[in-house]
Amino acid sequence: MGRLTAIVLGAAAGGGFPQWNCRCPVCCLAWSGDRRVKARTQASLAVCADGKTWIILNASPDLRAQLQATPALHPRANAHGGLRGSPIAAVVLTGAEVDQTAGLLTLRERQEFCVLATAETLAALDANPIFRVLASDLVSRRAVALGAPFALPGGIEAELFAVPGKVALYLEDDDPALDAETGANVGVELVHGGRRLAYVPGAAGVPPALRARLARADVVLFDGTLYRDDEMTATGTGGKSGRRMGHMPVGGDDGTLATLAGLPGRVILTHINNTNPILIEDSPERRQVEAAGFEIAEDGMEIVL
Ligand SMILES: [Zn+2]
Numbered sequence: 001m002g003r004l005t006a007i008v009l010g011a012a013a014g015g016g017f018p019q020w021n022c023r024c025p026v027c028c029l030a031w032s033g034d035r036r037v038k039a040r041t042q043a044s045l046a047v048c049a050d051g052k053t054w055i056i057l058n059a060s061p062d063l064r065a066q067l068q069a070t071p072a073l074h075p076r077a078n079a080h081g082g083l084r085g086s087p088i089a090a091v092v093l094t095g096a097e098v099d100q101t102a103g104l105l106t107l108r109e110r111q112e113f114c115v116l117a118t119a120e121t122l123a124a125l126d127a128n129p130i131f132r133v134l135a136s137d138l139v140s141r142r143a144v145a146l147g148a149p150f151a152l153p154g155g156i157e158a159e160l161f162a163v164p165g166k167v168a169l170y171l172e173d174d175d176p177a178l179d180a181e182t183g184a185n186v187g188v189e190l191v192h193g194g195r196r197l198a199y200v201p202g203a204a205g206v207p208p209a210l211r212a213r214l215a216r217a218d219v220v221l222f223d224g225t226l227y228r229d230d231e232m233t234a235t236g237t238g239g240k241s242g243r244r245m246g247h248m249p250v251g252g253d254d255g256t257l258a259t260l261a262g263l264p265g266r267v268i269l270t271h272i273n274n275t276n277p278i279l280i281e282d283s284p285e286r287r288q289v290e291a292a293g294f295e296i297a298e299d300g301m302e303i304v305l
Helices: 025-031 063-068 098-107 119-126 129-133 208-215 284-291
Strands: 005-010 044-048 054-057 088-092 113-117 139-143 150-152 156-162 186-192 195-200 219-223 266-270 302-304
Touching: 005 063, 005 219, 063 098, 088 098, 088 150, 098 119, 098 129, 113 119, 119 139, 186 208, 195 208
Parallel strands: 054 088, 088 113, 113 139, 195 219, 219 266
Antiparallel strands: 005 044, 005 302, 044 054, 150 156, 156 186, 186 195
C-alpha cells in the first residue's frame, strides 16, 4: 500500500509573499533578493496515497504556477488514450475565501473532477456565477457534513471539522462572528494506512475538542498567518488585528506555540502572512518557533507519512 504523501503547493496567506503592493520590512527583504527569505505562493496542499491520484486542498489564485512547479501534478493522457487528462481527481475546500477558491477558475478547461466542501462553502460558489465556467457535466460539487467521514479518490478517508473562524471577507456583514464554529471555516483530516494528517490553514482559536483531534494526527499543518495579533497595525500594513481576520497569532500566551505545545505529532505552520517575521531565517521569532519544535512550511515541501 502506498504511503500518504503531501506536497505543500503554497505556504503563504492571501496575497502571497512578497505581496504585489507591499513594502513591509519582510516583503522588502524579498523584493531586494535577500537570501534569508524565500518567496511563497498562496496556501494549498496536494495529497496522494496511491502514487497517482491527487487531491488538492484549497485552490489558490496561484494554482497554475503551483501545478507547473510540481511534476506529480502535470497532465497525463487520459484512460482512453486522449491527450488531455490530469492526476487531480478532487479539490477539497476549507472555506470560500478568494485565496481558497479562485484557483478553481484555473481548472476550467473541461476536465472531470469533484469539488468537496461544506454546504456553506458550496453556497458561496453557487451564488457566484463566474464558477459556472466549471462545466457541471464534468465538475461535480458535493456537500460534505461536518464530522462525517467520506472517501476521497485514491483511497484516502477524509473528514471535515469545524474550526473557530469567520465567513469569507466578501461575505462579512457589519459585525461578523469571529470565532464561530460553523461550516464556513473548517479543517480537513485525512487518514490512510493508519496514518493521519490534519490541515487547518485558518483558526481563530483551539477549543479542547479541536486540540484532541489534532493530538491524534501524525502531522498537523496549522495556521501561521501572523506572529503577533497586532502585526498588521504595528507594521502599518492594515487596520485589523489577526483575530479580527479570523487568525490566532503564533506567539504570545494564548498563541499557537503555547496552545499546541506538547502535541505528539509534527506541527508545521503554513498560510503565513507576508508581514510575519518567521519568514526570515535568522529572526528571533523564527528561532522561537524552531525552539518550540514547530516547523515552517515552504513551497515544494514534501511530507511522507
Ligand atoms: Zn508585506
